[in-house]
Amino acid sequence: MAFFAACEKEYQKHQTFSSVDEMNRHIAEMKKRVHFTPAELRILDVMAKHSCKVVGACWLKKANIMKLANVGSEITLRRFFKKMQNYGFMKIYRTYRVKKGGQSSNIYEFQKVFSENCLGGLSRRENAENKGVPKDEEVKTKTETIASETKRNNKNNSINSIRTPSIRTTNVSNNAFSVDKLDASYTSSKVPAAFRDLVKCFYDDAQTIEELWKIIHIKTYKLLYYSLDDRIALAVDSFRQMVRNIKRGRKVRNIFGYFWGIVDKKIELEYRNITFKLEMGLDADSEDVIFYIP
Structure with missing residues (x-):
């Protein structure tokens, strides 16, 4: 993670909203889309209140945030930052003191809800209205193109293509029918x-989605410190990596086995980082050490 100079000039560069009203609308949308605990809501409100000078950027010490939000545990604050980053609602920039040296307070930059890096972003139609680009017909055409490319790539990578569920009626008089496949x-x-x-x-496909989530449950049910949001973040990150690798030409015969391997390596990488930090006496918020797992 890069460090930036702790100065007013650098702070001004992190404005993400054109007005306070726009920022308030996006923060209200965040509260609708993500479940926050009462303590996390207080933290969010405090940081939003101190993001009006440079709209969308909060430059406060962690101790001051905890004091103003009446939060007694730093773990709660870390969990809030992790949740915001996992959903793409916040970016954190580390700063250093130019004259005396050493690390200074972080700059917390709120992101727009409909930005591409947000997990719970707005719909394509809302995004188009906000950016003033494609209309409904253009969005529909683009959606159909993406869907056709996805289906073709999945077929080339030997993945079972997902077909529209069809219902075959066997006995109309007795209302009996068999379902070949159920959608999401x-x-x-x-x-x-x-x-x-x-x-x-x-x-x-409902069965495919449930099997992928079952893998997450099996791999994390013994990790008692994992919250539901942590499991969702792990699942989303692992699935995106699987899709990205397949798009790049990776031949996959069994997506469940491949997904299992990705999740397993991510958990092992997290374990190595935690162990290394404890051995070196590093702060839990320090930058993760990069390990290459064979």
């Missing part, structure tokens, strides 16, 4: 909506 709308309620909505863009 039939997914179990145990699967988080954020993960379901992402996976259905590529695999619109």
Whole structure:
């Protein structure tokens, strides 16, 4: 992670909104899309209140944020930052003192909800209205093009293509029918909506989505410090990596085995980082050490 000079000139560069009203609308949208605890909501309100000078950028010490939000544990503050980063709602920039040296307070930059790096972004139609680009017909054409390319790439990579579920009536008089395949709308309620909505863009099949989430459950059920948001973040990140590798030409015969391997390596990488930080006496918020797992 890069460091920036702790000065007013650098702080001015991190403005992300044109007005305070625009920032308030996006923060209100964040509260609708993500479940925040009461303590996290207080932290969010404090940081938003101190992001009006440079609209969208908060430059406060962690101790001051905790004091103003009446939060007694730094773990709560770290969990809030991790959640905001996982959903793409915030970027954190480290700063250093130019004259005396050493690390200074971080700059916390709020992101727009409909930006591309946000997991829970607005719909394509809302995004188009905000940016003033493609209209409904153009968005529909682009959507159909992306869907056709995705289906073709999946077929080339030996992945079972997902077909539109079809219902075959066997006995109309007795209302008996058999379902060949169920789409994502039939997914179990145990699967988080954020993960379901992402996976259905590529695999619109309830059984496939449930099997992928089952892998996350199996790999993390012994990790007691993992919250539901942590599991969702791990699942989303692993699935995106799988899709990215497949798009780049990786031949995959079994997506479940390949997804299992990605999740396993990510958890192992996290374990190595935590162990190394504890051995070196580093702060938990320090930059992760890069390990290459064979």
